[in-house]
Amino acid sequence: MIITKTVRPLLEEIFYLGARSPILAFKNVEKLLKQYDESDKQNRIAILKHIAKTYHPQEENFPSQIQKMTSSNFIQTCENIHSYTEPKYAGLFRLIGRQPDGVHSLVHLRADILKFLPEIESPAYVERMSESLRDLLATWFTTGLLQVERVTWQSPCEIVQRVSEYEAVHRIRNWADLKRRLGPYRRCFAYTHHMMPNDPLVILHVGLVDNISNSIQTILNRVKS
Numbered sequence: 001m002i003i004t005k006t007v008r009p010l011l012e013e014i015f016y017l018g019a020r021s022p023i024l025a026f027k028n029v030e031k032l033l034k035q036y037d038e039s040d041k042q043n044r045i046a047i048l049k050h051i052a053k054t055y056h057p058q059e060e061n062f063p064s065q066i067q068k069m070t071s072s073n074f075i076q077t078c079e080n081i082h083s084y085t086e087p088k089y090a091g092l093f094r095l096i097g098r099q100p101d102g103v104h105s106l107v108h109l110r111a112d113i114l115k116f117l118p119e120i121e122s123p124a125y126v127e128r129m130s131e132s133l134r135d136l137l138a139t140w141f142t143t144g145l146l147q148v149e150r151v152t153w154q155s156p157c158e159i160v161q162r163v164s165e166y167e168a169v170h171r172i173r174n175w176a177d178l179k180r181r182l183g184p185y186r187r188c189f190a191y192t193h194h195m196m197p198n199d200p201l202v203i204l205h206v207g208l209v210d211n212i213s214n215s216i217q218t219i220l221n222r223v224k225s
Contacts, residue, residue, distance in 0.1 A: 014095065022095055026099075087128070087132055103137075159192075159200060185209070
């Protein structure tokens with residue numbers, strides 16, 4: 001397995017350097033992402049399982065911390081307990097987020113986790129890691145950090161293509177159909193994150209009609225050409 005030879009020591013070095021300065025770990029995080037991207041499915045699963053279990057909070061640390069909780073140092077004890085209960089991989093995710101395309105990498109990393117979960121035996125650790133990553137992404141993708149922009153036929157090709165690829169309900173048949181949906185009597189808006197400017201998180205289609213229609217076909221046929 002590739003993880004034994006390269007990823008395991010690379011992770012150890014990332015945590016060692018990252019504890020001192022995120023800048024020191026930058027190059028190694030870049031190597032880790034490259035290694036993961038170049039791995040096949042089974043090795044990706046192995047990497048995710050290793051991170052999830054190895055860098056999950058260790059149970060043996062809890063009793064001693066709980067016993068230290070007293071009214072005189074309650075706040076400090078709470079901080080200590082938080083440091084013990086937060087998974088170390090949460091710090092890894094934050095280091096990844098500092099990469100130029102790091103947020104995008106984290107989004108795809110969680111997509112992999114969700115896709116692989118049904119195939120993982122005893123998935124509890126991986127499920128917990130997925131929840132931790134979800135919570136982190138939720139703080140980065142609040143509505144105040146999203147941008148809304150209108151998509152037209154003159155928008156960047158990459159974002160126009162995403163409009164076509166991401167349509168899951170009323171399939172876009174071809175480029176002519178896509179151009180029609182971005183044309184007169186239509187409006188298309190995309191919610192994007194500044195770290196993923198050409199990869200919409202939400203796409204909203206609006207039909208401009210004189211009355212509220214009771215049929216989607218009426219809206220789709222609003223413009224024939």
